[in-house]
Amino acid sequence: MKLISVDNLSVSFGAKPILKDISFDIEMGDILAIIGPNGAGKTVLVRTMLGLNKIFTGRVVWHSRPETSYVPQKINFEKNFPLTVKEFFLLELGRGNSFWFPSQKSLTEIKSKLAEVNGEHLLNFRLCDLSQGEMQRILIARSLLENPQIVFFDEPASGIDIGAEETVYTLLHSLHKKNNLTMVLISHEIDIVYRFATKVICLNKEMICQGAPQEVLTTESLQSVFGHHTGIYKHGHDLNIHDHN
Amino acid sequence: MIITELFRAEIINLMLLSLSLGITLPLIGVFTVLRKEALLSDALAHVILLGIALSIIFKINILLGIFAFSILAGLAIYLVKNKSSLELDAVVGVFFTTALTLGALLISSEELLESFLGNLEKITRPDVIISTVLAAVLIFALFYKFKEFASASFAPDLAQVDGLKVQRYELFFMLILALAVAMGIKLVGTLLISALIIVPAASAKIFTMQLRTMALWSVIFGVAAVFAGLTATLYWGTPPGPTIILSGSGLFFLTLIGHLLFKKHK
Numbered sequence: 001m002k003l004i005s006v007d008n009l010s011v012s013f014g015a016k017p018i019l020k021d022i023s024f025d026i027e028m029g030d031i032l033a034i035i036g037p038n039g040a041g042k043t044v045l046v047r048t049m050l051g052l053n054k055i056f057t058g059r060v061v062w063h064s065r066p067e068t069s070y071v072p073q074k075i076n077f078e079k080n081f082p083l084t085v086k087e088f089f090l091l092e093l094g095r096g097n098s099f100w101f102p103s104q105k106s107l108t109e110i111k112s113k114l115a116e117v118n119g120e121h122l123l124n125f126r127l128c129d130l131s132q133g134e135m136q137r138i139l140i141a142r143s144l145l146e147n148p149q150i151v152f153f154d155e156p157a158s159g160i161d162i163g164a165e166e167t168v169y170t171l172l173h174s175l176h177k178k179n180n181l182t183m184v185l186i187s188h189e190i191d192i193v194y195r196f197a198t199k200v201i202c203l204n205k206e207m208i209c210q211g212a213p214q215e216v217l218t219t220e221s222l223q224s225v226f227g228h229h230t231g232i233y234k235h236g237h238d239l240n241i242h243d244h245n
Numbered sequence: 246m247i248i249t250e251l252f253r254a255e256i257i258n259l260m261l262l263s264l265s266l267g268i269t270l271p272l273i274g275v276f277t278v279l280r281k282e283a284l285l286s287d288a289l290a291h292v293i294l295l296g297i298a299l300s301i302i303f304k305i306n307i308l309l310g311i312f313a314f315s316i317l318a319g320l321a322i323y324l325v326k327n328k329s330s331l332e333l334d335a336v337v338g339v340f341f342t343t344a345l346t347l348g349a350l351l352i353s354s355e356e357l358l359e360s361f362l363g364n365l366e367k368i369t370r371p372d373v374i375i376s377t378v379l380a381a382v383l384i385f386a387l388f389y390k391f392k393e394f395a396s397a398s399f400a401p402d403l404a405q406v407d408g409l410k411v412q413r414y415e416l417f418f419m420l421i422l423a424l425a426v427a428m429g430i431k432l433v434g435t436l437l438i439s440a441l442i443i444v445p446a447a448s449a450k451i452f453t454m455q456l457r458t459m460a461l462w463s464v465i466f467g468v469a470a471v472f473a474g475l476t477a478t479l480y481w482g483t484p485p486g487p488t489i490i491l492s493g494s495g496l497f498f499l500t501l502i503g504h505l506l507f508k509k510h511k
Binding site for chain 2: 087
């Protein structure tokens with residue numbers, strides 16, 4: 001079942017073209033990976049789909065309005081602002097959940113989401129005291145509150161060390177399997193995209209390739225996206241990318 | 246003599262006004278600090294100066310002029326900020342300087358000083374009634390929608406994806422700020438009103454670890470500053486605006502020193 005259709009989407013900021021004539025569909029239950037070099041327009045594409053960027057031509061059609069969540073790369077907030085992880089989660093919990101006097105049920109739900117990202121110990125920490133990796137885990141846990149049906153991740157493993165990165169993707173994959181969670185994720189990790197995504201979009205301001213990762217992630221397509229110095233080799237079930245430079 | 250004066254209606258009026266301002270303005274301050282928009286209230290206050298000048302020239306009710314200009318300024322800043330590519334500090338700078346210049350040109354130097362620093366004698370009973378009722382409404386709105394204001398201020402993108410009408414809350418907040426600034430102008434003055442919004446919130450931010458406790462301590466600091474300042478004004482006849490703000494600043498520095506000492510011994 002189609003969830004989102006993007007038709008002939010183009011975005012320019014002033015005279016600078018960001019995205020040109022992008023079209024694709026997202027089906028319910030897809031894990032769509034968006035790959036591309038820095039400045040390829042990946043974040044702008046996600047923000048446009050979410051309605052956060054309103055300057056575009058073409059169409060973004062949501063065929064239904066499922067519970068949606070978003071994990072940005074980072075959030076900018078006032079330095080040393082006293083907002084704890086618990087309060088940050090309480091802001092997200094919907095109607096009937098008091099910010100001033102949270103119910104036991106709300107607190108239990110918050111703790112269970114934190115446990116999924118191994119972050120229970122961070123509950124009473126201020127957000128401004130967290131490391132980048134801890135903040136990323138908090139953003140992921142927060143996105144899972146209220147049981148969303150689709151989650152957009154902008155480089156969910158950025159700032160997380162390699163072991164934890166694998167844990168994040170394993171968590172996302174298990175959520176996808178358990179709840180048929182639809183996911184849109186921007187990622188640089190080609191091997192992870194290869195293993196977890198059901199569909200991939202290769203972007204470099206325009207659409208370079210799209211389809212199942214096993215079909216479209218070829219040396220040619222990756223060279224079109226990342227440059228001619230890039231190549232791939234297979235190792236067991238994994239796909240590795242290497243740089244000739 | 247002080248005891249008998251305390252029971253006079255004027256004193257009760259002043260206390261009501263102080264309580265209204267001491268709770269409302271610092272509570273708003275929590276959000277202006279969160280939104281990194283601490284100077285916004287300065288711009289609104291100086292546009293009000295222009296409102297006061299025009300009210301005097303055209304002989305209309307000054308309180309009406311204050312509220313009308315504050316709301317108009319709030320709406321204008323909101324529109325320019327959202328419809329142009331200018332950052333808020335640039336928009337605030339333009340409004341601030343233009344209104345201040347026009348106000349200063351149109352108003353006599355005596356009235357200018359009064360508008361800058363506030364004047365107890367110019368506060369009337371209707372001022373107090375309007376401010377008290379308005380403060381009750383604003384405090385209710387801020388507490389009732391605290392979660393929404395905090396979400397829209399802290400991470401507006403996340404809030405919008407979660408389904409919150411962020412722009413609506415931004416406009417709503419701007420109007421609350423405009424009304425609160427207008428409410429406090431006669432007591433504290435245009436030059437210093439923003440200090441009553443920022444200083445208590447800044448004092449609370451020094452040592453609090455949670456947003457909820459920061460909001461409560463901001464209010465405590467605000468009420469304490471207003472009452473201490475007014476008591477000093479009644480004793481020594483000093484202008485209320487600077488006295489209230491100096492009380493707030495005193496609390497800020499005491500908190501800062503206490504926090505530094507406590508941290509050192511921890």
